[in-house]
Every structure is written in structure tokens, then in C-alpha cells.
Amino acid sequence: MASPQILDACVLINLLASDETDGILRAAARESFICSAVETESIYLRTDDSSAPIERIDLRPLIDARLLTVCGIEGDEESERYVDYASVLSDGEAMSLAIALSRDYVLVTDEKKARRLFLEAAGKPTLLASTSALIRNWADDSISVERLKQALSKVERRARYQPPPTDENHRWWLDASH
Amino acid sequence: MDKHILEQMDPKILGARLQDARKARGMTQQVVAAELEMARTTIVAIEKGERRVTPQELIRLAELYGRAVSEFVSRQVITAGFVPQFRSEWREDFSRDESLEQAGDDLQRLAEDYVELERLCNLPMPKSYSSIYETSGSSPEQAAEEIAATERNRLGIGDGPISNLRDRLETDVGLRVFYFTMIPTVSGVFAYNDTLGGCIGINSKHPRDRRNWSLAHEYGHFLTNRYRAEITFLSERRRQSATERLADAFAENFLMPASGLNRRFTEMYRANSEGRITIAQLCTLADLYQVSVQALIIRLEKLKRIPTGMWDRLEGEGFKPRRAQQLLGINPNPTEQYELPRRYLNLAVMAYELELLSEGQLARFLRSDRVSARVVVEELSHRYFAEQGGYEDFELDLAQTVPGR
Numbered sequence: 001m002a003s004p005q006i007l008d009a010c011v012l013i014n015l016l017a018s019d020e021t022d023g024i025l026r027a028a029a030r031e032s033f034i035c036s037a038v039e040t041e042s043i044y045l046r047t048d049d050s051s052a053p054i055e056r057i058d059l060r061p062l063i064d065a066r067l068l069t070v071c072g073i074e075g076d077e078e079s080e081r082y083v084d085y086a087s088v089l090s091d092g093e094a095m096s097l098a099i100a101l102s103r104d105y106v107l108v109t110d111e112k113k114a115r116r117l118f119l120e121a122a123g124k125p126t127l128l129a130s131t132s133a134l135i136r137n138w139a140d141d142s143i144s145v146e147r148l149k150q151a152l153s154k155v156e157r158r159a160r161y162q163p164p165p166t167d168e169n170h171r172w173w174l175d176a177s178h
Numbered sequence: 179m180d181k182h183i184l185e186q187m188d189p190k191i192l193g194a195r196l197q198d199a200r201k202a203r204g205m206t207q208q209v210v211a212a213e214l215e216m217a218r219t220t221i222v223a224i225e226k227g228e229r230r231v232t233p234q235e236l237i238r239l240a241e242l243y244g245r246a247v248s249e250f251v252s253r254q255v256i257t258a259g260f261v262p263q264f265r266s267e268w269r270e271d272f273s274r275d276e277s278l279e280q281a282g283d284d285l286q287r288l289a290e291d292y293v294e295l296e297r298l299c300n301l302p303m304p305k306s307y308s309s310i311y312e313t314s315g316s317s318p319e320q321a322a323e324e325i326a327a328t329e330r331n332r333l334g335i336g337d338g339p340i341s342n343l344r345d346r347l348e349t350d351v352g353l354r355v356f357y358f359t360m361i362p363t364v365s366g367v368f369a370y371n372d373t374l375g376g377c378i379g380i381n382s383k384h385p386r387d388r389r390n391w392s393l394a395h396e397y398g399h400f401l402t403n404r405y406r407a408e409i410t411f412l413s414e415r416r417r418q419s420a421t422e423r424l425a426d427a428f429a430e431n432f433l434m435p436a437s438g439l440n441r442r443f444t445e446m447y448r449a450n451s452e453g454r455i456t457i458a459q460l461c462t463l464a465d466l467y468q469v470s471v472q473a474l475i476i477r478l479e480k481l482k483r484i485p486t487g488m489w490d491r492l493e494g495e496g497f498k499p500r501r502a503q504q505l506l507g508i509n510p511n512p513t514e515q516y517e518l519p520r521r522y523l524n525l526a527v528m529a530y531e532l533e534l535l536s537e538g539q540l541a542r543f544l545r546s547d548r549v550s551a552r553v554v555v556e557e558l559s560h561r562y563f564a565e566q567g568g569y570e571d572f573e574l575d576l577a578q579t580v581p582g583r
Contacts (some may be wrong), residue, residue: 010537013548037246041538044547054549079233080182086248087183090538094248113536160552 004031005129006071008096008109009038010161014131016057017045017159018151020138025067027138033105034059035095036072045158071099078102089114100127108134110163131161132169139176152177183251184236190227195250197225198259199243202283214238248539254294260286260369260377263407271409278409281360281367285379288356288518291543293374295525298534303521305352305375308332311402318420322427323436325401330435337438339467343393347378348519353400355393357382357517366392368399368408376400385511387470391429398428434467434477442466443483455484457492458506461499465508471499516554518544527558 005028007015012034015021025032044054062068073082078098085094093114100107100118107118108129118128135155139148152173155161162177163170184192200210207225211218214235223229231239240247264282265272272278296302308329313321330337333350340346347353353376360367360381365388367379378396380389392410399408403421410425446459464474475489503510516523526543529535535543541551 010548042547044549046549046553054547073237076234079237083233083236083247083251084183086246087251089248089536090542091246091248093536093538111537113533116533158549160549160556 002030003104003106003127004033005106005108006033006035006096006100007038007068008107008111008114009034009041009043009092010110011108011131011134012038012059013043013045013057014110014155014159014161015134016043017155017157017161018135019154020135020147020151021062022065022067023141023143024134024138025062027141028134030106031069032067033069033071033099035092035099036070037090037095038092039063039070041092046160048157073098075102085117088117097121110161110167112164130163130167130169131155132163132167132173136169136172145176148176149178182233184230184233187251188227189224189230192231192250193225193227195253196231196239196243199239199245199250200225202279203243205242210239210242213242246542248542252539253290254297257286257290257293257371257373260289260371260407263369263371264367264409267407268409275361277361278364281364281379281409282369282407284358284360285356285367285369285377286374288358288379289354289374289377292354292519292522292525295522295529295543298529299525299532301525303352303354303375306350307352307376308401310404313402313424318424319427321402322398322424323431325398326428326431326435329401329432337435337441339438340433341468343390343433343468345520347393347397348521351376351397353378353397355380355519357389359383363412364409365389365412366396366408366410368396368410370400370404370407376404382517385470387464387468387473387510390433390468391470391473394429394432395425397432398425401428430473430477430480433469434474436481439467439477440481440483443478443481457497457502461502461506461508464499465503465510471502523554523558527555530555531559 015024018024039059043057043059045057047053047055059068063070073079073095081098081101082095085097088094089097093109093111096107096109097114097118099105101121104127106127106129107114108131109115109118110130115128119125122128135148135151156177163173167173200207207218207221211221214221220229224231224235236250237247240250261279261282264278268278292303311321311325311328313325316324333346335346344355348355354374355378357380360379360383362381362383365381365384368377370376378393378400380392380396382389384392395410396408399406399421402424406421410422442463443455446463447453447455450456460474460478461471464471467474469477472489475484475492478484479486479488500510523544526535526540530537530540537548537551540555541548544551544554546554
């Protein structure tokens, strides 16, 4: 099986907004982790009705279904990395980065600063993925154009995310969503 | 990273932060030591900065105190705490009500974050502080009237209503003004230190006219008694001291200067062919000055434009200002788009766009969840979510420099 992946909160929010998290994680064909700091971060999504209150997301069903595994910091090296990165990132981002670097996991994040720090430390772009990469991988798995369009539209509306022009899948996303 | 953060940080600063967090959690050193299976003397040494904390110990301590690890290692701005200032000035109140400490702590954290954003963006707050006004030799009310007139003149406000007091005090004076939730009996807090400057916290749950009054009141404290941390309570009984009378009188004169208010009142009087002023007109005038109907009527009584005791009489007759405003279509409490200062938000978004802050850090600075932080970025930078779906761009690069002298 391919190296496990660890999802940062910014990506997790996008996947949850798509309502296709199960399929996207299964299509990745690798074990998916979130760190304990991301698990405890409250995740909210916009609803389709802009006047309605934002919606709090419960991760428990995904964890119970073993689509996501929660992991924590282990050992001195990870602890040291975590604390170092916590001086320049949020706890969830810092913990995800420290774990990915220490265990050679794929780091799935859209966060520009976290990606830059990861590349500086790991130097391996192949161990870096993004929301668009995960969704595109899922879409390649015989997903209908309409279903993909709906999923992307939900990410844009509910998580207010669209990959930036620097993202390698930016053009693909625009073409698929409109 | 070249050097580990815990080796770079001053252990005394980290120790003090850990001590503050422990106390805020209401835990003794003994309890913490037992939880972490360490000697109490080790906790004492860490808090004093005599022993460096290890990464694993810091992670466990943060967890125990319910704080993020980043809170201890990311903040660069170091200042003397506001809470001890409040505690020394308001000892009795602090012992009665622990939630007061929260207001002081919130003010401090917001102000420190503000200075941190300025540091990241290299854009310090321009300050135009007046020197502290001397108030001895005259009554609080007389002193307040003179100071209010001088300040209006200094700030170039003239004698009309002030449309956006909060923005003006931030832009023209350089005060840090935050709206946040406090216990209902507190309307505002004020504190000052040399690093953070003048900082005012206003109870965001109060209506706009109350908030405006509180803001002017706290500004009065800043102008006359800058080095004393203040808590302003709603209760009249608590507001009888000379400093409180002065701050209240300052708010009255600053928000409703006699010359401008007299002129407007006269114009209203003349405009009415029957030579009468109606309650509706008073409500409209209060809305124009963004003060409560009660504050306006009492001010007009003092200026002898309406009979003394008018407010008491109306109140006795069951007059309900909010109901009257509703009937007149006046919204006494328009919602603020943002509770944080505009400049603070702009700096946070700028820092994010420049990759000086991550999304998680941005959300923490904005006191919001991540998606709400994304919406703020959309609104304040270059993108917005179109009604018909999809993003549309309007280019506005906040980090772009503009030539100027």
C-alpha cells in the first residue's frame, strides 16, 4: 500500500464540504490520518442558505468508519519538530507537518506557508498533495461530470475554497466546475 | 529550522506565560506537578525561567492548561500584563467577580495580537496622543467641557455629530479599540502601557448608543488618567467618583458639544411652525448624534433648552425610547460588520497574503473558524463569491506600496 497521508484542517474542511469525503478518501488508496490537534479544532461549514447559521461538522462518523485515523505526536523528534513549527503555524498545521516529516507521510494541505515549510524541510514535492489533487484523483475514477461539478460547487459555496492560480489543478477545477 | 525555538526563547518569558496560563486555569503548582509526575520544584524552576522546558513537557503543559502550544511559542510581543494593573486598581471588584479578569485578559491578548500584526507587516500604529490634561483647580464637569472642546479642535471635528467615533479614535489618535463580549454589568475597560499604547475594550453586547458613550467615556480616562487601568460599570452608584464624573462629563461634551447641539436644536425649533419640539424630533436628533434618547434629553436639560426633569417625567409616563425609535424606523443597534478594528483586519489579511501567517494562524487572529476567515480574506482582498456561483476577482493588492512623502 502507498505511504499514508495526513490531512491538514484546511483540506479536511474542503472534503467535508463536498459531501464526497468517503469516495475521495477511498479513491486515494492510502491510509488517511488527521492529527489530534486537527481533530479537536472545531470545523464549521457555510450552509446553502446564507442567512442560516454556520454548521458544525462532526468527524466521528468518518473516524468510526475508519476512513480517518487520529494520530498524536510520538517521541522526542516529533515533539521537537511540533513545538518548532508551532512558533510559525497553528497547532494543527504544525502537528501535521511534524508527523508527515518524521514518518514520511504525504502531507495534504493547501496552506501556502505550510507547503513552503514542508518543501524546505522534506525537499520532496511527491510527498505533498492538495484538495484539488485528491478530488481530481477521485474524479478520474469514473465520476460523472455532473456529480463532480456539484462536489466542486459545494466546496466553493460551503468552504469558500477554490484552488489558487498557482495550483497545478486550477484550470482543471475551473473547467470542471463551470 | 536552524535552531530550536525553545533554545531561542528567553526561558523567563516562556516561564511567565506558563505561569499566567496555570493561574488562569486555577491550578496550583502542586496539582500541575502531580499531573505531570514531576517535582513541584521543577514547575517552580520552569515558571521562574531557571530551567528550560522540554518540548514534551511544553506539549503536556499546554494540554493541561487547555491552551495551544503555539500560544506559548509564537507570540513575539512582550508586555507587562494588564490584568495585574486592573487587579491592583480594582482589588475589591476582582475578588468579588472573577469574570472581570477575563475582560482585562481579552483586552491584553487582542492588543498584543494587534501589535504582533503590525510587527509582521512592519506597519506600526501612527499615534497622535495629546499630553495628559491637567484637571486640578476646576470641577470635573468644567475640566471635562474644556478638554472636550480642545480635543475636538485638535482632531478637527468641529462641533457636529461624530459619525464614526471608533474609526476616528483609531485613525486620528492611534488608540486600539476592540469590541468583545463582557459581563453585562461592565460597559468598557481601558488600560495603557508603553508597548501597546492606549487600549479600550467595549462591551459588544451593548447597543450602539451605549457603546459610543462608553467609548467616549474611556477616551476621557485616556486623556486625563492614562496610567490607571479602568473598568466602567453600568451602575450609576459606582460612577460617582471624581474621575468617573469627569469621564462621563467628557463623553457628554465630546459627543454633544453645546454650540453644535444648540444650533441644531434652534434650527429644529424654528422649522416647526407651531414652535414646538416633538419626541420624534428628539429621537431623530439622538440618532444623529449616536447617543441614547435619555443622554440627549438630559444634555438638553443641562443646556436649558428643555425644562429640567423632562426625562424623569417622560420615564414616569412610561416612555420607551426603543419602542419610539422602532416606530420612527430608526435602528438603534445596527450590527457591526466586524467586531475587530478595520485596520487590524487589513493587517491580518495582508500578513496572510504575504504568507507571514498560515490559515490556522489567521483564524486565531480573527477569533473565527477557518471558513469565516476565508470569507474575511475574500472581502478584504481580491475575491468575492458571486451570487450565481463561482469566484470573481477585483484586484486589490493590500501589500502593494504606494509612493508618498
